[in-house]
Amino acid sequence: MGQATSAQQVPRISVEDITAFCDFFYKKTGISMDASRRYFIDRRLEERMLANECKTFREYLSLVKFQAGGAEMQALINEMTVNETYFFREDYQFTCLTRRMLDEIADNKDPRRDRIRIWSIPCSTGEEPYTIAISILENWKRASEFDIEILASDIDTRVIAKAQQGIYQARALHRVPTNIRETYFQQIDRDNWQVIKDLRESIDFSIVNVTNPAHMARLRNIDVIFCRNLLIYFDDISRRRAAEHFFDALNPGGFVCLGHSESMSRISNIFLPRKFPEALVHQRPMK
């Protein structure tokens, strides 16, 4: 196990420690880490060990495993996940949403009784769910006929807090047209823009681990899931589990949108591929 040095120095982490950690982290989150990310993992583990004044890796791992309330486990998840994104990223899928998917979903619903529910996972700092909301308001003609819920979840508590604040800098907004920026954002100082209150209040943010059956059991009656660039971090079994959870979360006929480099057909055959002019998406069969 890791050797303590002095109180001021970074505790050393051995190859065995990393292997044990990767195994533990995978079981908890479904996220598979390998030696190619050794530097990334080391740095973050060292930071957490120092923050908790743990002198050995074993001491730190015990804290993570057995701490009441699981605060350190959550802090570790926050450190280990990557959250870089921006508004209107891979926007062909949002075009597909408002030109094709929503009409198909709406045709099978009664607007007096049924809602349309869209879920963004992982939502990171909120760029994706806000983009979905803006796309619907701007581009889907039937938006006013239905009650539409947008749910947004992430495993990282820190990014959820940022998403709820809805404050962004130029880098995240570089693909937002000026008229959209002026309609849905408010400049709060020289470098920062905040999503308007009405829109912020329209997104239901929550903490969800997609490999946790208890978390996923809370999510039902969804019509469209955006899950982009998450499953690439999972191993085969976790990917298939996530696909099964998505299937259960969706209404019959509901859609899953994955990232451009991801393929559901390589994960599971329980969804039907739907090739729209704008995008290939994956549909839960109607029956």
Next chain:
Amino acid sequence: MGLLKTSQKAQEDPTQAAGAMPLPELDDADPMQRRRAVRMRANEPDAVAALVGLLAREEDNLVRQTAFLELAALNSDEAALGVSELLSAADPALRNGALEALSTMPEHAVRLLEPLGYCPDPDVRIFAVLLANELHVESTSDWLMALAEREDDANVCSNLAEALGGTGRQDVLPILQSIIDKFPQEPFLAFAAETAMQRIREG
């Protein structure tokens, strides 16, 4: 109408409305209930026998996928052995599902190659060869060579030729030649073995 505010939906969230559901059974008429039952049974001591038994009679793809997933997640010698029994099923989709599940538990599946290679059913031996190819375990090339030396079924040898071609080992060349010699009346086998030999020579 339009985007719902989070405050508006709190009182009538359909995700919170589901009441307690009865415990599902593996023989329930509803496939969705059978899926639930599969997940619940996966944690029980007799899970492998129960899930393999279910797979042998189950026709719904969704239930099958869930059962294979749970067996693969068990990742044990017992699970691998149970799944391997399905390699001789009449239904090709079931055999393929078994192959896929086995390939996700390489350290347990690799131990089954030896007995599978002696199965009297040539179709099972073909699946064993395909499995060896999927496992990405170094020792499987020795097993492929040993099987090729004694195998006398042309279809199995055809699959062996392709798998041996993927090993990159120079010492499989005489074995590939012996496959050609063993079946002088089967030109497709000569083609498969020569293609494999060329692949190895070209590195």
